[in-house]
Amino acid sequence: MNFSATLGLALPIGIGLAAIGSGIGLGFMGRGAMEAMGRQPEALPKIQVAMIIGFGFIEALTIYAFVTMFFLQGKIQ
Amino acid sequence: MDRPFLGKDLLSRSLRISWVLALALTALLLPSRPSVALAIAAGQLIASSNFVFLRTLVKLFTEKRSAGVPQGRILFIVFAKFLFVYGGAFALIRVAGVAFAPFSIGLGLPLLTLFLKSTIANVAKPAAFILLTLVALTAPTLCLAAEHAAAAHAEEGGSELPNWLVILHDWVHGNPVVDWLNANQILAFAWIGGLAFLAFSWFAMRKPKMVPGQLQNGLEWIIESMEDICGGMLGKHLDRYFPFIGAVFFYILTINLIGIFPGMKSSTSSLDLTLALALIVFLYVQFSGIKNLGLLGYLDHLAGSPRDAIGFAMLPVMIPVHVLGELVKPVSLSCRLFGNIFGEDTLIVVFVGVAAMCLKASLTLLAVPPLMGITALFMLLQTLTSIVQALIFSLLTTVYLYMMLPHEEHAHGETEHAH
Numbered sequence: 023m024n025f026s027a028t029l030g031l032a033l034p035i036g037i038g039l040a041a042i043g044s045g046i047g048l049g050f051m052g053r054g055a056m057e058a059m060g061r062q063p064e065a066l067p068k069i070q071v072a073m074i075i076g077f078g079f080i081e082a083l084t085i086y087a088f089v090t091m092f093f094l095q096g097k098i099q
Numbered sequence: 100m101d102r103p104f105l106g107k108d109l110l111s112r113s114l115r116i117s118w119v120l121a122l123a124l125t126a127l128l129l130p131s132r133p134s135v136a137l138a139i140a141a142g143q144l145i146a147s148s149n150f151v152f153l154r155t156l157v158k159l160f161t162e163k164r165s166a167g168v169p170q171g172r173i174l175f176i177v178f179a180k181f182l183f184v185y186g187g188a189f190a191l192i193r194v195a196g197v198a199f200a201p202f203s204i205g206l207g208l209p210l211l212t213l214f215l216k217s218t219i220a221n222v223a224k225p226a227a228f229i230l231l232t233l234v235a236l237t238a239p240t241l242c243l244a245a246e247h248a249a250a251a252h253a254e255e256g257g258s259e260l261p262n263w264l265v266i267l268h269d270w271v272h273g274n275p276v277v278d279w280l281n282a283n284q285i286l287a288f289a290w291i292g293g294l295a296f297l298a299f300s301w302f303a304m305r306k307p308k309m310v311p312g313q314l315q316n317g318l319e320w321i322i323e324s325m326e327d328i329c330g331g332m333l334g335k336h337l338d339r340y341f342p343f344i345g346a347v348f349f350y351i352l353t354i355n356l357i358g359i360f361p362g363m364k365s366s367t368s369s370l371d372l373t374l375a376l377a378l379i380v381f382l383y384v385q386f387s388g389i390k391n392l393g394l395l396g397y398l399d400h401l402a403g404s405p406r407d408a409i410g411f412a413m414l415p416v417m418i419p420v421h422v423l424g425e426l427v428k429p430v431s432l433s434c435r436l437f438g439n440i441f442g443e444d445t446l447i448v449v450f451v452g453v454a455a456m457c458l459k460a461s462l463t464l465l466a467v468p469p470l471m472g473i474t475a476l477f478m479l480l481q482t483l484t485s486i487v488q489a490l491i492f493s494l495l496t497t498v499y500l501y502m503m504l505p506h507e508e509h510a511h512g513e514t515e516h517a518h
Contacts, residue, residue, distance in 0.1 A: 071328050075498065078491035082431055085438030092441070 026099045033091045033098075040087035047080040110154060113216040114147050117209040124204075130270050135201045142205020145188050150209055152180035262288075262364045289366040292354035300349075328494065332501045340500055343383065347376065348493035355440060355485030359478055365485075368441040370433060377433035380496050385425070388503035400503070401425075428499060432492065439488045443481045450474050 055073040059066055121143035128136035159173055188206075191197045268281040280287045303314035311319060322345065329344055330337045351367060358365030366372045389397045403410065403417040410417075450473050 067327065068331060071331070071494065074487065074491060075494050078435065078495065081439075082435040085435050085442070086431075088442055089434050089438045 026097070029094060030098050033094060037084070037087045037091055040084045044080050044084040047083075048077065051076050051080060109216060110150065110213065113212040114150060114209055116216070117143065117147065117212040120212065121205060121208050134198060138197045138201035139205040139208075141191055141197060142202040143208050144205075145184055145191075146206045146209045149180070149184045152176060152184065156180075263362045266362070284364060285366045285369045285372055288357060288364050289354055289372055291363075292357045292366065293350060295357065296349055296353040299353075325493070329497045332497050333504070336500075336504055340387070340497075344493050344496055344500075347380065347496055348489050351376070351436070351492050352486065352489035355489055356482070358440070358444065359481055359485075365440050365444060367436055367488075368444045370437045373433040373437040374429070376436075376492075377429035380432065380499070381425075381429040384428075384496070384499045384503050387500060391504055396505075432495060436488055436492055439484055443477065443484050447474060447477050447481065450477065 051073060055069055055076075058069050062069075121139060125136040125140045128139070155176055156173065159176070192199065192202065262284065264277075264281050264284050264287060267277055271277045300318065303318045307315060325345060325348060326337065326341060329341060333340055354366050354372075357363050358368065388400065392400055399405075401418060401421045402414055403421055405411045405414060405417070454474075
């Protein structure tokens with residue numbers, strides 16, 4: 023197995039794994055935020071802001087994998 | 100003319116608009132595909148002359164009724180119309196070998212404008228104008244994409260759509276200004292974005308009123324909700340830092356949204372611009388930290404505010420961790436923005452690339468669904484991503500600032516008491 027083939031196999035799998043992790047994280051976050059909103063509708067703006075910031079942090083993990091893929095993509099011959 | 104002729108004004112106006120459209124299309128396509136451009140112009144000529152003949156006939160029938168119908172002139176005009184319109188079309192297609200598709204586009208242009216003008220004349224005139232402009236903007240981009248697609252796919256999996264600067268560079272050879280702009284596309288589009296926002300805000304806030312109009316109201320709503328969100332974190336420091344945060348938000352938002360227009364490019368889809376923005380934020384945050392906490396306080400903050408023996412014992416571990424944590428911030432900020440915008444752009448490029456390949460293979464019907472439907476869907480998604488990413492960037496700036504600023508000891512004590 024040479025370098026290119028390894029890279030070609032590993033990059034999509036890596037992105038997929040990162041997406042799975044982020045998806046689980048986003049799910050937990052969304053559930054928590056929704057429950058909090060349902061329980062306290064008057065605190066909606068604060069919860070939404072915190073939720074969006076959290077989404078940003080979690081989503082960044084997949085984006086890191088994505089960016090890594092773009093940097094390494096050129097090396098696949 | 101004694102009484103106003105109903106529809107005459109509409110017809111001549113839509114004919115004029117269709118001529119403008121056809122000439123613009125011809126001028127746009129002439130350098131790259133002269134045959135297509137000339138076919139469009141020929142179709143437009145035939146169709147508009149058909150309209151003109153018809154109008155003369157109708158005028159003859161309706162107006163000169165009192166003086167008897169002039170049979171000779173009507174026969175002559177009918178004969179001329181048949182000869183010129185149908186004979187001309189037949190000769191163009193059969194003898195001159197004009198391509199059928201662009202010719203029918205030219206034929207359809209007057210009909211389309213007439214239809215648009217008559218159905219949605221007053222209700223949605225700006226909308227129709229914007230739609231037609233978008234279509235006209237998309238056409239050359241697609242043509243160029245079809246030409247570039249093969250080469251790009253051969254090299255490294257089509258990276259991005261050709262934008263206006265690339266098209267300009269293809270047309271104008273050896274102009275130093277155009278060359279420089281083409282080499283620094285990110286800068287050029289960032290300038291366009293900044294200027295666009297400046298112009299927009301000047302236009303919206305030119306005459307501020309107590310009872311605001313639509314534009315002013317919308318802008319004020321955005322700013323006020325941003326202020327609410329940031330004010331929850333920054334508290335009394337809001338007035339000092341909100342201009343910076345707001346500037347970052349609107350700058351990124353405008354640059355992101357500019358990429359939606361066909362032939363334009365989001366400068367944030369390049370790591371250069373996002374890294375520069377993130378470095379500005381990083382330096383500003385460090386600077387305001389030193390300014391607010393003092394140099395000693397800043398170092399204390401970096402050391403994790405040790406207050407007891409365990410804290411001082413952990414110093415060799417805590418300092419590198421905190422310094423690394425600070426240094427990672429600009430990297431994560433810039434990579435997040437770049438990755439999101441670049442990813443959306445790449446998705447659209449892939450689907451437009453599919454459409455371009457279908458067009459290249461003359462499978463026009465196959466090209467329509469990916470081109471219209473899916474691309475429009477992804478453009479909707481892109482709008483959402485643009486707004487959310489601009490919001491996240493500015494909110495994270497706020498959070499970093501908040502972490503650097505001295506916290507209110509009073510509030511801290513209360514929360515501890517509550518626990």
